[in-house]
Amino acid sequence: MKPQYERVTIPDGCSIRVYHRQLAQIPFEWHHHPEYELTLTMNSRGRRFVGDHIGAYSGDDLVLVPPDMPHTWASTEPLDPREPQVAIVVWFSGDWARRMADCCPEFAPLRTLLRRGAAGLKFAPEAATSMRARLDALLSESPRVRLGAVLEVLTSLAETAPEPLASPAVHTQGAKQTVAGRDAQKPPAAAASTPGGSxxxxxxxxxxxxxxxxxxxxxxxxxxxxxxxxxxxxxxxxxxxxxxxxxxxxxxxxxxxxxxxxxxxxxxxxxxxxxxxxxxxxxxxxxxxxxxxxxxxxxxxxxxxxxxxxxxxxxxxxxxxxxxxxxxxxxxxxxxxxxxx
Known part of the structure; x- marks a missing residue:
């Protein structure tokens, strides 16, 4: 199945975009876009698909997806059925992050994060907990407060030891890439695909x-x-x-x-x-x-x-x-x- 192209727009007067998603169930939506995506999924249990990676997730799940890598989450149930399943999504461009690193030495770790993030990254529960603690700022009405919180989160994540997700080759072989040896694990909707499938x-x-x-x-x-x-x-x-x-x-x-x-x-x-x-x-x-x-x-x-x-x-x-x-x-x-x- 080809991943659908998603066009992410950054609001006027903003450097990044934050999206607060609340759903009864997180649907399978295989897609990609040219922005980096940092997603914190909460009160949800299911499966995570990033490139050729397929894994179970539960609770606070914090992942960085690189540009144009197909990805989706698909939930099976909420941890607390009385509350919605939540995803806090941050989209940002690599050019913006590199400019921040170039002009401000305090943000130099962003280069490391982008370099290591080429295959997608899953962060430790402690990092997810730290991002959750900043939700008020991340969801602030003020774009400036949101930006400050995102920069703090990203630079902090650059200093952690995340787990790579997709195979390194997935991000470089383009439309010819196939996923071998995992078909038995995949639902029909997640047939072998590519970062550049569309x-x-x-x-x-x-x-x-x-x-x-x-x-x-x-x-x-x-x-x-x-x-x-x-x-x-x-x-x-x-x-x-x-x-x-x-x-x-x-x-x-x-x-x-x-x-x-x-x-x-x-x-x-x-x-x-x-x-x-x-x-x-x-x-x-x-x-x-x-x-x-x-x-x-x-x-x-x-x-x-x-x-x-x-x-x-x-x-x-x-x-x-x-x-x-x-x-x-x-x-x-x-x-x-x-x-x-």
Whole structure:
């Protein structure tokens, strides 16, 4: 079974993403993504799948999964049936961790953690207990407090002696990798797979996202995106909605509105100039889309910032982000739309 590609988005104004998952049962969802993932599973018993590793877990289970390694947990029962099963998930990029190590000697151990984490790591119960003790900070409403807690957890873990999980070859052999000698242990849903089993699909999507991120201010045609991804228009929209959770047009609009919002607070450019630089050829269309996204017109937004010294509070709030899952693994995709602006 090919692992599904999950697109993890880091919230605006944040360096990492924390997700507080509470479920009656943790389902088997074989997937991968380009971010590192640190997961603390609590009040749960079942089986853990990381690359070609399959193992039982129970209680506080703390694991680091490297980029693009397929993984999932599948629970059989809660330890306390009166309480939900919980997973505290931290996603972060390797580039971010390496930059932190480069600029701050206090975080130099992060390099060690990334280097040792190539096969996936399971940490001792004491490390899981230590992370559990920081839950208040990890789930704080303040992104700054969450970031501090995550950095403390990661640097502490770098100084422990974790257990490698997957075979070293699993992370390097790509789509040709097979898992031998374990088929008898695997449920049908966990048939032999690879870290890059759906990497070509992910790479195609990332080419489109990169093009949108670089050229959002230009008039973009769907044909250009299809050419970059080597996909038909129908396949592009299907992949985009499945993995990003919204249509291409909606994603492009959010990029443009995000750029315009920053210019309203950081510059004194006229609103018409901002609209043009953000990729809106029509000022009325820009005003309408900005009002829909931000709840006020661009001029009202700028006045609010000038009066109060900060932007209006918007949804989703940092607290809501903690309990909002990346949409790419959800089974109810939204309808695809056209690139517009």
């Amino acid at each position: 990497a070509s699909e992910a790479e195609r999507l990332n080419r489109v996202l990169d093009l949108l991120d670089r050229r959002f201010h230009e008039p973009l045609r769907v044909a250009e995106l299809c050419e970059a991804a080597h996909l038909s228009e129908r396949s592009l929209h299907r992949y985009f909605v499945r993995h990003v959770g919204e249509s291409v047009g909606r994603y492009l609009s959010r990029l443009r509105i995000g750029f315009a919002t920053r210019q309203l607070t950081d510059t004194d450019w006229p609103i018409a100039v901002i609209a043009t630089k953000a990729g809106f050829s029509n000022l009325a269309n820009f005003n309408r889309q900005f009002l829909s996204a931000r709840g006020m017109t661009p001029s009202a937004y700028r006045r609010f910032f000038e009066t109060h010294g900060h932007a209006p509070k918007e949804d989703p709030s940092p607290t809501e982000n903690l309990q909002t899952r990346p949409p790419s693994l959800e089974r109810t995709p939204r309808r695809a739309g056209r690139v517009s602006g």
